[in-house]
Structure formats: C-alpha cells, structure tokens
Amino acid sequence: MLKKTPLGQVLGLGSAKAGAEHWLRQRVTAVAGIPLVLFLIGYILVHRGASRAEIVASMQNPIVALLMTLTILNLVWHMRLGLQVVIEDYAHANPTKYALLLLNTFFAWVMALAGVHAILKMSFGL
Amino acid sequence: MADTRNARRPLSPHLQIYRGGLTMLMSIAHRITGVALYAGTLLLVWWLTAAATSDPYFDMVQAVFASVPGRLVLFGFTWALIHHTLGGIRHLIWDMGRGFGLRHVEMGARLSLAGSIILTLAVWAIGLGVS
C-alpha cells in the first residue's frame, strides 16, 4: 500500500469542485437563451430573402449587432458546457475523453470568434 | 487505481430496465437535438461570415440553403431548436422543484412535442410567405 494518509490518497481524484458552477452556467445560459432564440428566429424571418447589403445594413443598427453578438456568445457557451456533459457521459477512456473535450473547447472558440468577427465587421461597415 | 467493483453486487439500473414511453423519448430527444444544434451553429456562423465577406460568396451560401437538401436541413434545425428550447424550459421548471408529478411530466412531454411541431410549421409558414 502507498505510504499516504487516507486524505492524501483521495485528494485530486474526486470532484474537481467545478460541478455546481458548470450546472449553474448551463442554467443561466439556458434562461438567457429563451429570449435570444426568439430574437434569432425573428431576425431570420424578417430578413428572409434579403440581399447582402440589407444584412450588412441591419448589423449597423447597434441593438441588432449587440443582440446577435449576445446570441452567438450565449449559444456557444451553452453548447460547450452541454457537449462537455455528453462527452463525459460516454467517453471514459482517458486519451479519447481529453481529445474530445479539447476539440469541444476549440470548436466553441472558433465559432465564437468567427461569429463575432463577422458581426463586428458588418457593424463597422467594412 | 484498483478495480473495486464486486461482480456479485448489483449495479444501479441501466436503461434496459425502464419501460419506454413518451417521456423517455423526449428526454433522449433533448440530448440529440442539443448535439444536432451544436453542429448547426456551424451553419449560422457560416451564414454570418458569408454576409460579412462578399456578394458572390453570400449568394452561393444562400443558394445552398435554398436548395432542397439545404431546406430540409434548415427545417430540421428549426424543429430541433424549438423542441430543445421547450425541453429546456421543462428542465428549468424541474430545477425549480416543480412539475414532477406523473401527470405533469406526461403532459409536458406531449405539450413539448406537439408545440414544437406546431411552432416549427408556423415559423416555416411565415418564412415561405403563407398567410
């Protein structure tokens, strides 16, 4: 047996103390997601068949640009937390699990940055 | 770490022990739609990026979305989004400690399924200009 105290044997193996935070963030982004999804569906319906110039012009309204930015960031945050749970539920083998968790984080960052970049570019009229 | 499992001890019940039903289906659907929507954000970001890029590129992306397969995917995306949102609202109600009675759970499952279908059709009816 290892020469470790009972406490030393379990430290670092159990909960990472991040569960409650994760759970709460998932709920906060879910609540925020309700009005933002309504905004997104409304925006898409209003701009169906719109030309590119009209989409760009819509983003020059700061309220629209900010709402769309919020939508993207909230959605990306929520989906990253959500998929993390799915991965942890099904992938138990360590290399696969960590690779998938890493991919999840990368994908979320790329979506957030690409989305916000596109919105700001249009908003600033470039 | 040592494997401390004792083969003779029962494990907690897994999926096959439960009788299937609408509530179980809706629970599974919430996870599947969540994962599908995850992939679907790629479409939203692609569309935004196209709008921020150039006319020919935007027209190409619009044509992809307007094609029959494109529309099928967007229709599925709309349903998944609405169903997952309604399912999410059910989760939030449970998180407040309410609505656990069998009758309520069963009713919520029916309402979220029917609601998601009706709302999806309504959104598409508006989108396609049917009034």
Ligand code: HEM
């Ligand atoms: C495109 C938008 C969305 C994406 C990509 C998304 C993605 C996800 C994913 C991947 C999960 C994990 C699924 C699971 O653990 O089974 C999840 C869970 C959840 N989602 Fe969403 N979601 C979106 C929108 C929403 C909205 C608008 C709500 C609003 C009510 C919502 C509420 C929830 C809730 C409450 C959970 C946790 C469910 C649980 O604990 O099992 N989601 N979402």
